[in-house]
Amino acid sequence: MHQQKKVFKEVTIDLGKVEKELEKFLRVDDPILAQTCIYLLKAGGKRMRPGFTLLSGKFFDYNFEKLLPVAMALEIIHMATLVHDDVVDASLTRRGRPTLSAAWGNSVSVATGDFLFAKALEMIVKIDNIEVSKELAKVCIQMGRGEIQQIKSSYDVDQDFKQYLYRIKRKTALLIGLCCKLGAMVSRADKRQIWILSTYGHCLGIAFQIVDDILDITADSKILGKPIGGDIRQGIMTLPMIYALKYSPDQSRIRELLHKKNKTEGEVEEAIYLIKKSGGIEKSRKIVDLYIEKGIKNLKELPDIPSRKALIELARFVAERSY
Amino acid sequence: MHQQKKVFKEVTIDLGKVEKELEKFLRVDDPILAQTCIYLLKAGGKRMRPGFTLLSGKFFDYNFEKLLPVAMALEIIHMATLVHDDVVDASLTRRGRPTLSAAWGNSVSVATGDFLFAKALEMIVKIDNIEVSKELAKVCIQMGRGEIQQIKSSYDVDQDFKQYLYRIKRKTALLIGLCCKLGAMVSRADKRQIWILSTYGHCLGIAFQIVDDILDITADSKILGKPIGGDIRQGIMTLPMIYALKYSPDQSRIRELLHKKNKTEGEVEEAIYLIKKSGGIEKSRKIVDLYIEKGIKNLKELPDIPSRKALIELARFVAERSY
Helix, strand or coil, rough: HHHHHCCCCCHHHHCCCCCCCCHCCCCCCHHHHHHHHHHHHCCCCHHHHHHHHHHHHHCCCCCHHHHHHHHHHHHHHHHHHHHHHHHHCCCCCECCECCCCHHHHHHHHHHHHHHHHHHHHHHHHCCCCHHHHHHHHHHHHHHHHHHHHHHHCCCCCCCCCCHHHHHHHHHHHHHHHHHHHHHHHHHCCCCCHHHHHHHHHHHHHHHEEEEEEEEHHCCCCCHCCCCCCCCHHHHCCHHHHHHHHHHCHHHHHHHHHHCCCCCHHHHHHHHHHHHHHCCHHHHHHHHHHHHHHHHHHHHHHHCCCCHHHHHHHHHHHHHCCHH | HHHHHHHHHHHHHHHHHHHHHHHHHHHCCCCHHHHHHHHCCCCCCCHHHHHHHHHHCCCCCCHHHHHHHHHHHHHHHHHHHHHHHHHCCCCEEEEEEEEEEHHHHHHHHHHHHHHHEEEHHHHHHHHCCHHHHHHHHHHHHHHHHHHHHHHHHHCEEEEEEEHHHHHHHHHHHHHHHHHHHHHHCCCCCCHHHHHHHHHHHHHHHHHHHHHHHHHHHHCCCCHCCCCHHHHHCCCCCCCHHHHHHHHCHHHHHHHHHHCCCCHHHHHHHHHHHHHHHHHEEEEEEHHHHHHHHHHHHHHHHHHCCHHHHHHHHHHHHHHHHCC
C-alpha cells in the first residue's frame, strides 16, 4: 500500500477530503446501515477511483469543488457494486476481512447495496451535469450486464479470451476509464485529452483485473488479504485458466477440475499447480503489459506535470503489484 | 383486475403506450437479462404507478410526452425494488408465479435488479429535470432504508404500530405518493395541488399495503395468486399481527408462533386462526378506512373531471379488493 500512496501524493490532501466527505455523506441514523456503511468505508478500499479522477483533473482546470462530488459518486457506485458482486459470487473475504455478505448475510448486503446506489443517485443529482450523468448511467447499465455475464459464465470452461474481456471490461475497466474521463471532462479538457485519459483508465482497468486474476493464483494469501484460489473455488474463469485450458498438455484434467462445483482443497491446489505449470500466468502477464503500454502510450501528449509521472507509475504499480 | 382496469379508463390508451415503451426500453441483447426483464414485464404487474402518474396529470396541463419517461422511471424503480425485496424476504411466489429469485436464483435477481436500477438512472437522466430527479433520489434512499428495516424487524414480535408505519411508508407509500406528486409536478400544478395529490398517493399507498397485509391472512390463495400466510412464514410482522399480539387473550401463544422460524404448516394455520380471532383484521380495516378518507378528503379542491372520480374509485377499490 505504501507505494500506492506515494503515487497518489499529488492529490493526497484532496483524497483525504474525499474520504471525510464520503464518511459524512454516508452517515445515516439507521443503526444497521450506519454500521454496514462504516464497515465498508473502513475496509481499507484503496480509493483508487477518486485518485484517478483527481489526477486526471490536474492536467487541466483543476477545481476540487467540482471534482469532489464526481469522485464521490464514482466511489459509491464502486462500493455498491462490490457489495452486490460479493453476494452474486458468494465471496467470503475481501481485503483481509469477511465480506459484508459473509458478515451480515445476503439480505443486508442487497439492501446496503441498494442504499448506496440511491446515495449515488442523490450525488449525481447534486452534480447536475447532464453529460456527467449520461456517462454514469451508461456505465452502470454496462456494469449490470457484466454482473449477469459473471453468473452466466461461471464454471463455463469453454470461455474464450473475448468473453473474458467482455466481462472484465464491465466489471472493472469501464468504471476506471470513466473516473479518468470525468476527471478530465469536468476540468474542461478537450476531446482528444479526454479520450487519452479515458483510454488510459480503461486499459489500466483491464490490466488491473487481469493482475487481480493472476494474484488469485500466485499470491501469498497473507499479503493478498484473502485465501488464494477463490476464483477457482467460485467457478470464475480467469485469463490464466482460459490459457491453461487452451494450451496445457493437462487440459482435460484442468477442464475437469475447473468445471467441478464444490471442489476439495486438494483439487483447488491441483488446479493451481496445473495452471501455473501451463504457462497461463506468463501469457496473462504479457497481456497485462500490452494494456499497460497501450494505456500510457498517449499520455506524452499531455502536459509534463507530476501527475503524468504519477499516472505512469500507477500503471507500473498495477502491473507489478503483489497484492 | 377487471374493476381496476375500469378505474384507469381515463388513461387506458396512454397506459398501453407506457407498456409498449417499457418493453422497448428494457429490450437488451443479453439473453439472460432479456428473459428476466420479459418475465418481469409479463408477470402482470398492475402498472398502478404509471396509472397514478397519468391520472394526476389529467387535472392540469396534461402532456403525455413529458409524463411518459417519468411514469417509466417510477415503474422501473418499482420493478427493481420488487426483485430485490423478493431476495431479501426469500419470497417464492408473486402474482401467481414463482418470483424471479425462486425461478432464477438470488444471483440473477440481484444482477437483474441492479440492471433495472441502472436503466431507471438512464431514464432519469433523459428526463433532465432537476426537481424530478431530486424527488426520485430522495424516495430511493428512503426505500433502501425501508428494505433494511424490513430485515431488522423480521420475527420481531415487539414491534409497534409506529415501526410498522415507518416500514410500509418506505416499502410502498412514498413511491405511490411520488407517482401522484410527479404527475402533478410535470403537468404544472401549483404547490397546493401537488400536495393534495401527493398526500392522496401517500395515504393510498399506506392503505394499499395494509390491505395487502390483511389479504395475506384472509384471502383465498387462488384469487390472491400466492399461498396465504406468507408474511407469517417469512417473519414479516404486519398490522393484523401487531394488533393480535397486543389485544388477543391468546397473545402469548401468538407471540410464540410468530417468533418461531421454520414454522410447520399447522403452526401457520394456527397463527392465521388466532389472528383472525383476535379482532386484528377489523382493527386494521379501520386504519385502512382512515387513510382512504384522509387521502381523498382534499381531492374535492381539484377540478371535477372524470379522473377525480377515478381516483376516488381507485381508493375504494384498494380498500375493498380481495386480491
